[in-house]
Amino acid sequence: MQENTVIFGIRAIIEAIESGSAISKVYLQKGLRGELFFQLEKLLKKHKISVSMVPTEKLDRLSKHNNHQGAVAKISPVAFHELDSLLETTLEKTDTPIFLLLDQVSDVRNFGAIIRTAECTGVSGIVIQKSGSAPVNAETIKTSAGAAFRVPICKVDHIKDAMFQFQAAGIQLVAATEKTEASVYDVDFTKGSAIIMGSEHKGVSNSVLKMVDHKAKLPLQGDISSLNVSVACGAFLYEAVRQRL
The missing domain is CATH 3.40.1280.10 (SPOUT methyltransferase, trefoil knot domain)
Known part of the structure; x- marks a missing residue:
């Protein structure tokens, strides 16, 4: 069975949320700041998506040390119904x-x-x-x-x-x-x-x-x-x- 799809990068996560992807959880680097980050934070609150503030080491593991920009998201493998x-x-x-x-x-x-x-x-x-x-x-x-x-x-x-x-x-x-x-x-x-x-x-x-x-x-x-x-x-x-x- 396939694990959740992991996406990383602030802009990629913003686009995933706006396209209606079923985001199960987002992990953000503690102390992260910046205009794009605040845009993501606003979207997460609007869509009531679960968020955890974590150290960068956790994000490195989740993204397999790719350039995560301080943000990693997991997309649910199951489609939700209305x-x-x-x-x-x-x-x-x-x-x-x-x-x-x-x-x-x-x-x-x-x-x-x-x-x-x-x-x-x-x-x-x-x-x-x-x-x-x-x-x-x-x-x-x-x-x-x-x-x-x-x-x-x-x-x-x-x-x-x-x-x-x-x-x-x-x-x-x-x-x-x-x-x-x-x-x-x-x-x-x-x-x-x-x-x-x-x-x-x-x-x-x-x-x-x-x-x-x-x-x-x-x-x-x-x-x-x-x-x-x-x-x-x-x-x-x-x-x-x-x-x-």
Whole structure:
């Protein structure tokens, strides 16, 4: 499997962003200045592209010691989908789709495992936020066993943007959270549903929880108070599958 394409040079990265390339991450040299750099910085903020400030040695390794001019970018090997068109084509096929919304899941292995389970359970699409989410890189694809090429993935400016669209389309929002007494087994997943999984450290954010139709948790029998997010996601998805069989 091919690694992410790496491009380097400030002007090359600016052109890649403006042409609509799926940039997964940009690495910039600490202390970099100049008119072209500020132009790039403005574009990165506008498109909410993940950025890391790193020493020049890191950039040398990433660019294999080519003339990187203090900037290296990784282009995602997976093409992202527009949520509007994915929602429209999905609803033409079924009134009861299942979508996944990931509220800043940041670990690539968790992300890959979630994509793999999503493919196995017939999920129509996965929505992630442009900032704060795990990148779709070679490791993500490897962990997903190639499912990242099969499940449509959409990027939105904020997870709430997608939530409004799902609600407008009559799709219920179900948040996986410990901040409830309701069980996942009490939710009717035979309806069109968008399941929201939270970040590894904070879970589903409070502002997102205020918008959902249902909050649900998994029963935990041991002393550890939470499950790994990819495992919890699998349990939620297979409860939906069980109800639909």
